[in-house]
Amino acid sequence: MGDRAATIISIVRTAAQAGLHGLAWRMSAVLRAVYAHRNAVTDWREVAAIGAASAVADGDLAGQALAAESLGDLYAQTSHLREAESHHRHALEIYRRLGDRFGQARALNALGLLFLRQRHLRDACAHFEDSSLIFAELDDTAHWLAVTGTNEAEALIELDRASEAAHIFSETVAVFDYFHDRHSQGHALFLLARAQRAQGDLISARACIDAALAIATTAATVGNPIWRGSWLVELGHVQRAAGQPADALETYQRAAEIHRELGDRGGEALALAAAAETHREQGARR
Structure with a gap:
């Protein structure tokens, strides 16, 4: 996203600094889906933190719940599950206080x-x-x-x-x-x-x-490589089960490369572990 991303962050930060807290947390809430889709973790973390502080400053409970959801999703996507659970539980608590059944259902999910x-x-x-x-x-x-x-x-x-x-x-x-x-x-x-x-x-x-x-791989979804990496691992599993180890190894390598580019060490490790197991199986058959 480059310069445009920096500009967006600057706008959210400026709104908060100017005391336009309602605008700041609302912009943060809108940007949550964009950052999650692009795995833009660094930008997401900064904007979510601004949004959370602005929602508190604005005294808006619904805004605080949305900010907690955003932080929960961020921590979940970066595999900090304890922090993610804390934020989603906070969102659930607020939604219960508000009587917001739709929000409660989202938080439970x-x-x-x-x-x-x-x-x-x-x-x-x-x-x-x-x-x-x-x-x-x-x-x-x-x-x-x-x-x-x-x-x-x-x-x-x-x-x-x-x-x-x-x-x-x-x-x-x-x-x-x-x-x-x-x-x-x-x-x-x-x-x-x-x-x-x-x-x-x-x-x-x-x-x-x-x-x-x-x-x-269609134009509408090519911007989300996170799932593509995971789905390639499953293709490798299917190929391996079908007795196509060479194809599986190539597929696992492609998946590992995608996760490596994303900085997703967990996803990369799963793909490489599957490749190692395939090599081991091939060696055992020789």
């Missing part, structure tokens, strides 16, 4: 994702279910119900309930397609591929992961 990453699977499912129950009470939440359903189904894969998960993913893929949400559709296809691979259906798994990667 975010906490569920943190538990999922830590493999606290039953806690994750409980939070996704609580989130879904609230969304089901509200109007126009079909998209959010698909989001929480997808997240819960991911936990079900880890709980060895791949068949149940695959059924849910098939439904949510269709919902995301209806809403033209290509990122979420690609994510659900990636997870559906995982569920199908777990069931031994490698043909279907390959078709789904190829469809996910096709979405990741």
